[in-house]
Amino acid sequence: MSEQQINAPGLERQREIYLGGYRGKKAAIPFTYPELEQAAFRNMQRTAFNYIAAGAGDSSGISQNKAAFKKYSIVPRVLNNVERSDLSVSFAGLPLKHPIILSPVGVLSLAHSSADIGVARAAEASHT
Secondary structure (H helix, E strand, O other), X not given: OOHHHHOOHHHHHHHHHHHHHHOOOOOOOOOOHHHHHHHHHHHOOHHXXXXXXXXXXXXXXXXXXXXXXXXXXXXXXXXXXXXXXXXXXEEOOEEEOOOOOOXXXXXXXXXXXXXXXXXHHHHHHOOO
């Protein structure tokens, strides 16, 4: 492995995350559902949080989403073909640089003031 690969930004970020966790440092952005929900509760207007937390009126969508996500696991394959990293995919015949697809959310403005415009700008910036 070359010196450049050993000091790659992604590898450095990975070290930072793993060593920070080992040393007891808590992540700035929650990554478990309960922690993320607690952060939203602390930071959002109460009426907006209540509406979104209730599944925008019908909580059946929340339980269905949780059940769907429990069917899959993200299993990192550490150091698996790291010479050339390529996350690109093809979706509906369109090439995408990242396997992330975004769509409009009806009440996104309750969660953030820039709402759909901010999501669209982020998607454009990441070519997704």
